[in-house]
Amino acid sequence: MPTVTIRPFRAKDLSPVVALWNRCLFKDPITEERFWRLFLLDANFDAEGALVAEAEGAIVGFLQAIVRKYPLGSLGVQPQTGWITAFFVHPDRRQQRIGTRLLEAGLDFLRGKGRSEALCNGYAPYYIFPGVDVDYREGLAFLEAHGFTCVGEPVAMGMPLEGVRMPEPVRARYAALQQEGYEVRMFAREDTLPLLAFAEAHFPQWQPSLREGLQHDNREIILATQGGEIAGFAQWQNPHNDPPAGAPCRFGPFGVRDDLRSRGIGAVLFYTLIERVTGNGARYLWFGWAGGRNLSFYERAGCHITRRFRLYKRRL
DSSP states (O other), X not given: OOOEEEEEOOGGGHHHHHHHHHHHOTTSOOOHHHHXXXXXXXXXXXXXXXXXXXXXXXXXXXXXXXXXXXOOGGGTTOTTEEEEEEEEEOGGGTTSSHHHHHHHHHHHHHHHTTOSEEEESOOSSSOSSSSEETTOHHHHHHHHHTTOEEEEOOXXXXXXXXXXXXXXXXXXXXXXXXXXXXXXXXOOGGGHHHHHHHHHHHOTTTHHHHHHHHHTTOOOEEEEEETTEEEEEEEESOTTSSTTTOOTTBEEEEEEOGGGTXXXXXXXXXXXXXXXXXXXXXXXXXXXXXXXXXXXXXXXXXXXEEEEEEEEEEEO
């Protein structure tokens, strides 16, 4: 059996790593350009954590372990947490401890950065998947055999937009909200500082996303306000998750102030945005991560689950 070397990523590895990715991760094809943008251009990228398994000059495996070098809004650098964002081994080279060696090297990298826990996945903003797709059965078994436990089961959702309009009960609720002084409208430049402050206070994980979206001139944002105060927002195709232009038809971020939920504000925002984007030619809506209490909202709105994932965690 040829000797397998585990080493850091090198510039010339881009093409063979992407080719192997597309052979192994059959539900998540990626181009070299997209890999370059989401991995190599990530400010937190560290070649020492981007690990390649090589045998006789051929790449037979890859794993990325990463930590934050730069803060993500008020979440900071999350000094206890590291992430395993992607891993795969050539189908012909499995059951040969290559995955184990890659993982051990990745976890050692995280320990060397002072991390005490590893998540797979959940790394923002450049996650391609929120966890391991349940159809990657070998990957699930591999993580569980190596001490990872499932801590969440997020889903991806989507819906066709042909013929979708604001339902009459939502329209009636919108009229009632207007009577209470609420306004639902498009973002304007003078909303910049109030929106960023609102996100920092209520959705700190999304504040950098909003800021970067605005920096890329993505102002496709619907706001709900009352008395000049922002109550919620919804954005279309924010480029932060998938720069430079955002993924086509991707919905979000989207949020309503916690104490104002269950009043129908979110539904009004959701359908107002749909009416706008369908008027501009959009025919589908999707997002990569939903779970918990927001799942029922999306199901009522007509979204259907397109993929299921498991989010894993391990103490180091």
